Amino acid sequence: MSASLKPKHQRLVLVIVALCVLIGAGLLAAYALRNQASYFYVPSDIVADPPEPGQAVRLGGMVADGSIETMDDGVTIRFTVTDGQASVPVEFSGIIPDLFVEGSGVVAEGSMGPTAFIATNLLAKHDENYMPRELQDMTEAQQREVVAETYEAQAQ
Amino acid sequence: MIAELGLALLWFAAAFALLQLFTGLLSLREAGAGFAESVRPVAVMQGVLVTLSFLALIWLFLRTDLSVLLVASNSHVDKPFVFKLAGTWGNHEGSMLLWVTVMALSGAAIALLERRLPERTMLATLAAQAFVSLGFYAFLLFSSNPFTRLEPAARVGAGLNPLLQDLGLAFHPPTLYLGYVGLSVAFSFAVGALMTRQVGPQFARAMRPWVLGAWIFLTIGITAGSYWAYYELGWGGWWFWDPVENASLMPWLAATALLHSVSVLAARDALRIWTIMLGVVAFSMSMVGTFLVRSGVLTSVHSFAVSPERGSFILALLCLYIGGALVLFGLRASTVNEGKQFAWSSREAALVFNNVALTAILGIVLVGTLYPLLTEAFGVRVSVGPPYFNPVGAIFAFPMVVVMAIGPLLRWREDRFARVGRRMIAPVAIFAIALVAALVLAPGIGILPLLGLALAAMLAVASVLPVLGRNPRRVKLAVWGMVVGHFGLAVALAGMASNAAFTTERLAAAAIGDTVAVGPWDVTLSEIEPIAGPNWTALEGTMTARYRGGAPVVLRPQARNFFSPPTATNESALATRWNGQLYAVLGQEADGGRWQLRLWWKPFVTLIWIGGLMVALGGLLALIGRVIADWKQRAIRVRLAERREYREAQP
Numbered sequence: 137m138s139a140s141l142k143p144k145h146q147r148l149v150l151v152i153v154a155l156c157v158l159i160g161a162g163l164l165a166a167y168a169l170r171n172q173a174s175y176f177y178v179p180s181d182i183v184a185d186p187p188e189p190g191q192a193v194r195l196g197g198m199v200a201d202g203s204i205e206t207m208d209d210g211v212t213i214r215f216t217v218t219d220g221q222a223s224v225p226v227e228f229s230g231i232i233p234d235l236f237v238e239g240s241g242v243v244a245e246g247s248m249g250p251t252a253f254i255a256t257n258l259l260a261k262h263d264e265n266y267m268p269r270e271l272q273d274m275t276e277a278q279q280r281e282v283v284a285e286t287y288e289a290q291a292q
Numbered sequence: 293m294i295a296e297l298g299l300a301l302l303w304f305a306a307a308f309a310l311l312q313l314f315t316g317l318l319s320l321r322e323a324g325a326g327f328a329e330s331v332r333p334v335a336v337m338q339g340v341l342v343t344l345s346f347l348a349l350i351w352l353f354l355r356t357d358l359s360v361l362l363v364a365s366n367s368h369v370d371k372p373f374v375f376k377l378a379g380t381w382g383n384h385e386g387s388m389l390l391w392v393t394v395m396a397l398s399g400a401a402i403a404l405l406e407r408r409l410p411e412r413t414m415l416a417t418l419a420a421q422a423f424v425s426l427g428f429y430a431f432l433l434f435s436s437n438p439f440t441r442l443e444p445a446a447r448v449g450a451g452l453n454p455l456l457q458d459l460g461l462a463f464h465p466p467t468l469y470l471g472y473v474g475l476s477v478a479f480s481f482a483v484g485a486l487m488t489r490q491v492g493p494q495f496a497r498a499m500r501p502w503v504l505g506a507w508i509f510l511t512i513g514i515t516a517g518s519y520w521a522y523y524e525l526g527w528g529g530w531w532f533w534d535p536v537e538n539a540s541l542m543p544w545l546a547a548t549a550l551l552h553s554v555s556v557l558a559a560r561d562a563l564r565i566w567t568i569m570l571g572v573v574a575f576s577m578s579m580v581g582t583f584l585v586r587s588g589v590l591t592s593v594h595s596f597a598v599s600p601e602r603g604s605f606i607l608a609l610l611c612l613y614i615g616g617a618l619v620l621f622g623l624r625a626s627t628v629n630e631g632k633q634f635a636w637s638s639r640e641a642a643l644v645f646n647n648v649a650l651t652a653i654l655g656i657v658l659v660g661t662l663y664p665l666l667t668e669a670f671g672v673r674v675s676v677g678p679p680y681f682n683p684v685g686a687i688f689a690f691p692m693v694v695v696m697a698i699g700p701l702l703r704w705r706e707d708r709f710a711r712v713g714r715r716m717i718a719p720v721a722i723f724a725i726a727l728v729a730a731l732v733l734a735p736g737i738g739i740l741p742l743l744g745l746a747l748a749a750m751l752a753v754a755s756v757l758p759v760l761g762r763n764p765r766r767v768k769l770a771v772w773g774m775v776v777g778h779f780g781l782a783v784a785l786a787g788m789a790s791n792a793a794f795t796t797e798r799l800a801a802a803a804i805g806d807t808v809a810v811g812p813w814d815v816t817l818s819e820i821e822p823i824a825g826p827n828w829t830a831l832e833g834t835m836t837a838r839y840r841g842g843a844p845v846v847l848r849p850q851a852r853n854f855f856s857p858p859t860a861t862n863e864s865a866l867a868t869r870w871n872g873q874l875y876a877v878l879g880q881e882a883d884g885g886r887w888q889l890r891l892w893w894k895p896f897v898t899l900i901w902i903g904g905l906m907v908a909l910g911g912l913l914a915l916i917g918r919v920i921a922d923w924k925q926r927a928i929r930v931r932l933a934e935r936r937e938y939r940e941a942q943p
Contacts, residue, residue, distance in 0.1 A: 210801020
């Protein structure tokens with residue numbers, strides 16, 4: 137900066153430059169978040185309005201009873217995730233979490249493939265204190281649904 | 293008895309903090325000048341009392357006194373000694389007590405050691421420090437009392453989360469806390485200086501060791517935390533952009549910016565307001581981090597107790613401190629005199645550039661971390677991960693690395709780019725060679741790892757230029773610190789890029805005797821057998837790994853089951869070579885007597901943590917250099933004063 141600028145001006149120029157960069161960073165972040173955030177789906181959402189194939193999403197629900205089958209390679213599993221209304225087939229290659237069992241909750245990270253949801257990571261209940269946040273709420277929501285359904289059935 | 297004593301000591305300490313606040317504030321006024329004498333002793337006394345209270349809690353944990361609720365719910369009679377000790381701070385209440393203890397001890401240290409700062413700024417700083425501590429005392433005493441009794445006493449205790457029963461992790465939280473609290477001291481300095489409007493090189497020199505110290509601890513804490521996540525979680529990754537990791541990264545970014553701007557203020561008396569602002573931001577980030585981790589807004593191994601009341605308390609503290617500091621900043625900032633000028637081509641300008649870049653990265657991480665919380669309020673659940681953080685962060689991080697290479701070669705105040713351009717020929721050439729070599733030898737590794745590798749090579753060469761050709765003994769220790777720190781960052785960047793570019797992964801189901809190839813390794817599964825530890829049982833796999841058919845290395849990954857609380861964990865096994873690590877995880881039993889194995893070959897991944905430690909070492913060298921220089925200056929000043937007195941005494 138030339139020495140002819142008054143002291144007040146240098147401070148002002150620095151502040152303006154810093155603000156422009158930070159606002160630029162904010163806009164960039166907002167733009168990237170719209171495209172890169174991975175949304176949480178339950179099976180009914182996937183059936184109603186499927187995400188673009190290849191877009192990173194998270195699928196949460198219950199592992200359907202009797203649905204887990206292991207492929208011949210010993211490391212790929214297929215199972216069905218259900219929320220009581222719809223269900224989605226899921227394929228996963230990897231070491232499955234220890235508390236991943238039929239009838240328990242799971243959050244699968246991945247994207248839609250041609251025939252099934254291709255999971256790159258499975259989050260199951262880790263121990264009694266630590267479980268994915270979506271699952272905590274989901275089980276509660278499901279409990280409410282179950283209660284509502286039971287009332288409806290009685291009313292009919 | 294000990295629990296009641298601890299609680300009483302905590303109340304007394306809180307009372308002394310209140311006293312410190314009032315005497316500190318009163319002594320700033322003319323009428324209260326008489327109180328000035330008492331502020332330092334009160335600060336020291338507060339430190340002593342709260343330390344005794346913390347020692348009482350340690351004593352309760354070591355004796356496993358199960359009539360204390362906190363001990364009963366977090367410890368277990370069968371736990372090994374070192375984890376009983378670590379259990380003291382491995383829970384919400386204990387970690388908060390550790391927080392105030394460290395904070396009061398640093399207040400005592402300022403009171404005892406700090407002699408350069410103008411007296412009034414010093415008193416205002418201690419008052420601000422007491423004000424911040426009081427919030428945490430209130431938090432402890434009213435909503436997180438660590439000394440609550442349990443009636444009737446428990447018989448065995450619930451145990452510590454098994455994921456946390458790891459030696460490295462026992463010392464990970466205190467390290468990060470020392471960093472957070474160090475930043476609270478920097479915050480108090482900033483508030484003190486704003487109150488008295490005395491912002492200048494003296495203030496910067498007094499603040500710098502605290503910022504450096506906090507920054508060293510944060511660097512070590514993040515490096516250790518990353519290595520822990522790498523080998524303990526068994527996922528093969530070293531950074532997950534988990535909100536809890538971000539909570540420790542954000543204060544580090546702010547502290548890094550603050551560290552550099554405080555250096556400009558100390559050396560050149562420029563960037564006064566910016567330094568004060570960063571002091572406020574850095575502490576805000578540690579509070580935001582504490583809020584995110586401790587409030588139960590996030591679910592993770594770090595959120596000990598999910599309680600909305602505590603979350604609101606921390607949020608209220610956060611708003612009080614940050615809001616208060618910002619109001620004070622708004623009122624006083626315009627009355628602080630402008631610092632010295634500098635040209636666009638100067639070291640100051642390079643440091644300003646990197647300060648702005650660091651702040652932009654901080655903003656990006658903050659937005660990405662808070663965005664899921666924000667959308668959740670509107671009923672939309674999202675998660676934000678590497679696809680957001682990596683590219684968007686890199687847009688600012690990569691230019692920053694370029695400026696990092698040039699900056700130290702520039703002169704203060706004003707310089708010609710032409711002069712520096714000649715010295716940059718070698719680094720730029722290395723950059724080009726590395727870029728072409730990576731493109732030819734390993735095509736298709738992705739743009740970010742490619743640029744990362746080339747920039748790391750450039751920075752590594754450029755960072756040693758400031759000391760090249762100089763007599764090593766005549767280079768100041770602080771300059772060595774800068775060189776080692778910048779070189780360490782280049783090393784870490786090379787490790788990150790290499791891991792992203794060259795990792796090979798293999799997932800297989802292997803029967804006993806099968807051999808699985810991963811990268812240059814051949815891994816043979818020899819046997820699987822059950823074993824038992826002090827509070828767990830496990831299946832342990834024995835594998836023999838050979839690097840390019842060389843000498844066999846034995847790996848023993850385990851799948852562990854803990855009793856209390858019942859939890860399953862994967863203990864990965866690592867084989868470390870100079871050029872990388874083989875990482876093995878044992879999964880579950882597959883059909884036909886086969887076992888799931890997950891293997892990674894990660895070339896040069898260890899550079900990430902070696903680089904991180906070098907960065908911390910650089911900080912340590914700078915800190916030692918500054919402290920020694922200070923002592924020498926003080927000794928000279930004392931001798932000059934003595935000589936003057938002597939001369940004046942002569943007739």
